[in-house]
Amino acid sequence: MTPDEVDAFVSTLDGCRHKPRGWYVNDRLVARLVDARTLLVRVPIERREDLIERWPDAFGIPPRMEAHHKIEAYLERAAPEAVREAIRRAWEFQRYSGLRQTDT
Structure with missing residues (x-):
């Protein structure tokens, strides 16, 4: 996926803003x-x-992110459906989370 393709997908999610x-x-x-x-x-x-587990080449968790709600997606080698699934999970998490989070 390219950054433009990421942007196009994210813009289809209700309430998502760049x-x-x-x-x-x-x-x-x-x-x-x-x-x-x-x-x-x-x-x-x-x-x-x-x-x-589903897409081992697409994602990674650097040591600095192990304790955080974050994952890296490697766009050049990730299947588009893998990236879309991760983004969708993030959107659901942030949209429906009742907890106030620090967005960094």
Whole structure:
């Protein structure tokens, strides 16, 4: 996937808005580009392993992110459906979460 394809998909999700630092719903981070090839996605910790098991080449969790609700998607090698699934999980998490979160 390209960053433009990510943007096109995210814009189809209800309430998602592109801001300078990424895509947000209800002012909560859904995803942001780290660079042109890496997308940081805010996925609940308990739902990350499933993504990695299904698409091991598409995702990773750098040590600095292990304790956070985040996963990296490697756009050049990830299947588009894998990236869309991660973004969808992040959107649901942020849209329906009743907890106030720090969006970084």
